[in-house]
Amino acid sequence: MSEEFNPDSILNSTITEDEYEGKKALTAEGSYPDATVMDVRAFEPHERAREKGVEARLRVVFDCPSYDGDLSTFINYKRPLNAKATYTKLVKAVWPDKEVAITKTPRDLIGERVNVNVFHEEGDFGRWAEFRFTPVS
DSSP states (O other), X not given: OOOOOOHHHHHTOOOOHHHHTTOOXXXXXXXXXXXXXXXXXXXXXXXXXHHTTOOEEEEEEEEETTEEEEEEEEEEEOXXXXXXXXXXXXXXXXXOSHHHHTTOOGGGGTTOEEEEEEEEEEETTEEEEEEEEEOOO
């Protein structure tokens, strides 16, 4: 059942503060099993992150068969990588075998599958969706 088009509802609507500031809605908390990495792109880091040695922000886009919304996140990429780095956690979940993982690049993630879990976190920069990863069994 589709709603009837109402142009007045569009023409009388206002922009929210988040929309004005360019903030997208947070990905809903929950589990997104068997997600496929559809795209990985590198962008310049935020100025504050660059000051801390971050080389790039990787935008990773996932497709999950049980979810039809936007499932993507930005991951800071800083060398040397450490065990707590989100990128390292993603690589370990996709390729649990170290000998395989050390031969892979961010581009190699495209087409790979992983379970994604999203939690909302709060900190100095406001509220964000924290993505965590586990291997697909």
